Amino acid sequence: MTTVLSIPTTPHRGPGGRPTESAPVALWHTGGLMNQMVDGHLGVNPIGATMTTAEATTRPSDLVIVGTGGMAREIFGIVRAINARGGESSFWHVLGFVDDHPVDSNLKLVHRLGARLLGPIRLLAELPSDTYIALGVGDPRRRRRTDEAIRGYGLAAASLVHPNAEIGADCVFAEGLVAAGGARVTTNVVLGRHVHLNQNCAVGHDNRLDDFVSVNPLAAISGYCRLEEAAMVGSAAVVLPKLTVGSGAVVGAAACVTRDVPPGAVVKGVPAR
Ligand SMILES: CC(C)(COP(=O)(O)OP(=O)(O)OC[C@H]1O[C@@H](n2cnc3c(N)ncnc32)[C@H](O)[C@@H]1OP(=O)(O)O)[C@@H](O)C(=O)NCCC(=O)NCCS
Numbered sequence: 001m002t003t004v005l006s007i008p009t010t011p012h013r014g015p016g017g018r019p020t021e022s023a024p025v026a027l028w029h030t031g032g033l034m035n036q037m038v039d040g041h042l043g044v045n046p047i048g049a050t051m052t053t054a055e056a057t058t059r060p061s062d063l064v065i066v067g068t069g070g071m072a073r074e075i076f077g078i079v080r081a082i083n084a085r086g087g088e089s090s091f092w093h094v095l096g097f098v099d100d101h102p103v104d105s106n107l108k109l110v111h112r113l114g115a116r117l118l119g120p121i122r123l124l125a126e127l128p129s130d131t132y133i134a135l136g137v138g139d140p141r142r143r144r145r146t147d148e149a150i151r152g153y154g155l156a157a158a159s160l161v162h163p164n165a166e167i168g169a170d171c172v173f174a175e176g177l178v179a180a181g182g183a184r185v186t187t188n189v190v191l192g193r194h195v196h197l198n199q200n201c202a203v204g205h206d207n208r209l210d211d212f213v214s215v216n217p218l219a220a221i222s223g224y225c226r227l228e229e230a231a232m233v234g235s236a237a238v239v240l241p242k243l244t245v246g247s248g249a250v251v252g253a254a255a256c257v258t259r260d261v262p263p264g265a266v267v268k269g270v271p272a273r
Contacts, residue, residue: 028159030171060093062131063158066121066146068099068106071196072136075178076113078162079134085163092158095131098123121146124153132158135176135194140230141248143194144212147176157194165197174211183215192229201233204241216253228263237272 063079065072079092096118097110107117124133133155137143157176161167165179168186176194179185183197186204192211197203201215204223212230215221219233222241227233231245234253245251245261252268261267 027172027174030167030169030173060091061158062095062128063092063134064095064118064124064127064131064155065097065134065136066099066124066150067136068097068102068110068117069136069138071138072097072099073106073109073113074180075134075136075160076115078160078178078180081162081164081181082160095127097136121150124150124155127153127155129154132156134158134160134178138196138214140196140212140214140232143196143214144230147194147212167191180217198235210247219251231261234268 173191182200228247246263
């Protein structure tokens with residue numbers, strides 16, 4: 001079974017002055033039964049520990065997706081896949097999207113999904129405190145800024161694992177994890193807050209991915225690596241074993257990282273420079 005390691009809470013006041021009880025930061029351990037992650041409610045909404053399993057299965061949790069761009073709409077698809085999976089994991093009700101500067105083309109695509117824009121991000125202040133959010137912002141540094149802007153509202157972030165993704169045994173993850181279809185995480189991996197694992201990426205054993213890291217589609221992270229806060233590994237890139245990608249660094253698409261990447265650096269090519 002998945003077990004809670006810790007739930008530290010910090011008193012918060014919302015940006016609009018609304019007092020909020022807490023901004024929960026939970027760490028979850030996947031134990032030895034991995035399919036609990038992808039088949040059961042635990043993998044869908046680990047923060048749902050604040051409610052009982054019975055509540056989780058009888059009443060959907062409301063969810064708001066922040067952003068309307070590609071990542072936001074992909075998250076909508078992940079939620080739909082989770083709900084379609086049925087059973088205990090069918091319990092997300094997407095209220096809609098919030099975005100301060102939605103572009104028309106994205107709004108049209110949101111409507112095509114059968115969803116709607118609720119309004120600007122500050123609307124989060126009006127929502128019941130048991131509403132969950134998902135950060136639909138692909139760029140790690142922008143995702144971090146968005147998190148800073150909304151954290152005071154005190155809403156918990158959902159952790160969303162596509163039914164075709166797998167988070168292996170003995171992994172730890174914090175709230176806001178998004179794992180798209182085909183993402184694979186093996187064992188003894190620590191995933192920080194709002195880590196995004198995109199389609200078909202592979203995260204090997206004994207890795208640590210700090211808060212706001214993005215691993216783009218098809219990228220492969222070998223064992224014993226450390227991806228520091230808000231680092232991004234581009235599509236189909238490879239990070240060789242025991243390397244560190246520094247905070248905010250960007251690894252270009254299809255690069256092969258053969259040495260540590262300093263914080264803030266942009267590297268590309270094979271070997272990555
Ligand atoms: C590496 C990267 C960050 C560089 O971005 P940038 O600074 O805006 O680079 P530019 O597009 O201005 O290109 C600058 C040069 O680098 C080259 N280049 C860009 N990306 C490259 C890559 N991944 N590998 C090798 N060369 C690359 C360009 O061809 C160009 O070369 P030139 O000066 O000889 O014409 C970016 O191209 C990239 O790969 N990002 C990852 C994107 C990704 O994974 N997207 C998936 C989202 S789901």
